[in-house]
Amino acid sequence: DSGVTQTPKHLITATGQRVTLRCSPRSGDLSVYWYQQSLDQGLQFLIQYYNGEERAKGNILERFSAQQFPDLHSELNLSSLELGDSALYFCASSVDLGVTDTQYFGPGTRLTVL
Amino acid sequence: AQSVTQLDSHVSVSEGTPVLLRCNYSSSYSPSLFWYVQHPNKGLQLLLKYTSAATLVKGINGFEAEFKKSETSFHLTKPSAHMSDAAEYFCVVSGNTGNQFYFGTGTSLTVIP
Numbered sequence: 001d002s003g004v005t006q007t008p009k010h011l012i013t014a015t016g017q018r019v020t021l022r023c024s025p026r027s028g029d030l031s032v033y034w035y036q037q038s039l040d041q042g043l044q045f046l047i048q049y050y051n052g053e054e055r056a057k058g059n060i061l062e063r064f065s066a067q068q069f070p071d072l073h074s075e076l077n078l079s080s081l082e083l084g085d086s087a088l089y090f091c092a093s094s095v096d097l098g099v100t101d102t103q104y105f106g107p108g109t110r111l112t113v114l
Numbered sequence: 115a116q117s118v119t120q121l122d123s124h125v126s127v128s129e130g131t132p133v134l135l136r137c138n139y140s141s142s143y144s145p146s147l148f149w150y151v152q153h154p155n156k157g158l159q160l161l162l163k164y165t166s167a168a169t170l171v172k173g174i175n176g177f178e179a180e181f182k183k184s185e186t187s188f189h190l191t192k193p194s195a196h197m198s199d200a201a202e203y204f205c206v207v208s209g210n211t212g213n214q215f216y217f218g219t220g221t222s223l224t225v226i227p
């Protein structure tokens with residue numbers, strides 16, 4: 001158990017809908033990262049927050065957004081969902097921003113768009 | 115730009131024999147490199163990381179990796195495979211600001227009894 005929690009574990013929804021994925025980092029970790037894992041794209045970095053502020057963006061679509069709250073939990077919002085958004089979404093956390101900081105991954109949320 | 119190439123998408127070994135999972139990286143600076151393991155329906159777990167200290171890095175569960183700058187490689191090895199090692203393995207390089215991770219496409223390890 002990494003100490004990172006993600007809810008829900010599974011989510012099934014329809015095209016065009018909007019969903020929110022939630023992540024609670026390990027106690028004491030200030031950075032939260034979001035990743036998407038799909039069969040055709042592999043594991044891709046989406047976005048990172050540090051202590052409430054956005055710090056880095058990866059291959060995140062404009063239909064997707066995220067935020068980190070004062071209690072350091074984070075939410076990833078996915079809107080106007082398409083079939084291709086079906087994937088496993090991981091959250092990870094680390095203590096700080098350093099290049100050597102280990103990222104601890106949550107168990108993921110499996111999103112299925114029908 | 116940073117990138118990682120995992121040279122084998124699938125590796126199959128017999129239980130008790132050595133494991134070699136190959137990873138080459140491309141980076142314009144001195145990178146940090148990581149190996150993560152993902153068991154079925156689980157999140158990713160860190161096996162080991164290289165952070166410009168010792169080039170031979172020892173990790174959990176008997177795994178180790180050697181950073182070879184001249185070959186731009188960071189291969190993962192284990193002397194003796196165990197059934198519980200069957201999983202997907204990812205080689206990862208960090209971005210130069212430390213804010214991004216770049217994942218390889220993964221190597222699926224099968225251990226034959």
